[in-house]
Amino acid sequence: MEIAIIGGGAAGFFAAISAKQHHPDASVTLYEKSGKLLSKVKVSGGGRCNVTHACFNVSQLARFYPRGSKQLKKAFGTFSTQDTVNWFENRGVKLKTEPDNRMFPVTDSSQTIIDCLIREAGTLGVKIKQNFQILSIRPDAGGYNLESKDGQIITAGKVIITTGGSPKPEGFEWLKQLGHTIEHPVPSLFTFNMPQEPIKKLMGLSVSHTAVRVQGTKLKEEGPLLITHWGMSGPAILKLSAYGARVLNQLDYNFKVQVNWLGNLTEAEIQQVLSEQATNYTRKKMLNANPFDIPNRLWDFLLAKIDLREDITWGELGKKGHNKLVNILINDIYEVSGKTTFKEEFVTCGGVSLQDVDFSTMQSRKMPAIYFAGEVLDIDGVTGGFNFQAAWTTGYIAGQLK
Structure with missing residues (x-):
């Protein structure tokens, strides 16, 4: 099985790692349009990376999301804050809790998180292609054809889209062409x-x-x-x-x-x-x-x-x-x-309509075998580690490819 992940941010890496863990025999490739991986992770929390928030009650946690609260409450039942803490600590990255409940790596360096994710992806055999922008997705017999900016065609049986938010509606046009409803993007935070x-x-x-x-x-x-x-x-x-x-x-x-x-x-x-x-x-x-x-x-x-x-x-x-x-x-x-x-933490309200996605699998209700994770969805949290927690959770679930 060929699995394509589009977008090399927090949700993309977590989805790729989850996909390879759940489907070890599949070929998993992550495509990032720029030359930088995990760029938002790098600048988060003033370069320290606010990994998550020390709220371990699912109902309370869901209340920190102006959009997506109801859907995430269900998703957090599958992968919660405690799962995030355990995931990183099991890979040698210990987290600490600050007085305002924001959680950071004890190193106070976002590079620790970046290194952990890249190392884990490499260990599992996830292939990573940078400077590789996917412009369109077209259904094909038994899967999809993905066309890159330079005209290459990639075939994939399953596709996970983790391209993040966009300040302009045009950034979502290619997903609209697949039949998805786009909630108009406006700034948040x-x-x-x-x-x-x-x-x-x-x-x-x-x-x-x-x-x-x-x-x-x-x-x-x-x-x-x-x-x-x-x-x-x-x-x-x-x-x-x-x-x-x-x-x-x-x-x-x-x-x-x-x-x-x-x-x-x-x-x-x-x-x-x-x-x-x-x-x-x-x-x-x-x-x-x-x-x-x-x-x-x-x-x-x-x-x-x-x-x-x-x-x-x-x-x-x-x-x-x-x-x-x-x-x-x-x-x-x-x-x-x-x-x-707010600082470099660009967050949008808007994106793929939550009505278009089944949150028990993160699969599109409009196109089979297409999944979404992270801020490409009309989900956003307040400041304090909540947007990353949504990325880890939706990325993990999408990677199960149910």
Whole structure:
């Protein structure tokens, strides 16, 4: 049996390895259009490779995927986070868990993961062809003809497509021609640009727990927030961008965000803290007595934003100032105009419709013996190792070639 894997990324390698393990007598060839293998693995996690996320409950894990949650819940029953950890550790790559539950190789080097995958593929006898772009797939008696960019025709009995996401619909045209429905691709996982907002001068500052909502929508997320030289980033913003990928695209990335800087405190609790400050620190300057778990630089910035004097004391705040302070702490408004890709981790929402794929096998419902894995599907997770976990899982299942 000739098995062709198209795409030399995380899902492609895992599918090729799985195919050779499940079908040792088959000829398995992986085709990569560029001269680089596993390029996304290389840059992931700042070059450390965020292999997966330490969430070992399948139902909870599936909730981290804005698209594909229901289908992946079923797939994770076949190959889960624990299976990923075991797979790498059984091949000499030990993983560690960081405080935010992201998992990395103990070497802190993505090259460790790349070397492991290439070594395993080589040991099993997977053939790898680089600079080999497949432009079209055509059914032929008992299989498929794959035409390369330079006109070569390859025949294969089974084909696993792991070509990743594409920012433009044209990138999926060849799959559309096979009869598949393509969900229009739009960016996911991006940071918010705020060219007109002075808060950018606080770049590098992070706040541990915020609640952020997009005005005029139902989009709301909680988590750490990072101020950057172009606007806002951090887990709260990235989750908002992922779950709101289509809505924010429709808004052309021009909208207002409302930030609650004290994400887990209620308004009543904030009122109580401010009242106690006014009573206990009557003569103390507000600038020097920040009662909340937010950085002092942000506290100073917010006081200036509501036009309080630098030397104002807690005793001078008064009811009007008190109300303005509560409002800025829980309803601070910022104008967003544009987006920036999060680091090098380009992720799209969109791709081959999930209705076109049987997730118990990853086989196409439209074309027999064609399988899909990874981000070529309309699947994407939030940041934290989830997109790689989806690649390992769908690649493993596709490689079974059931």
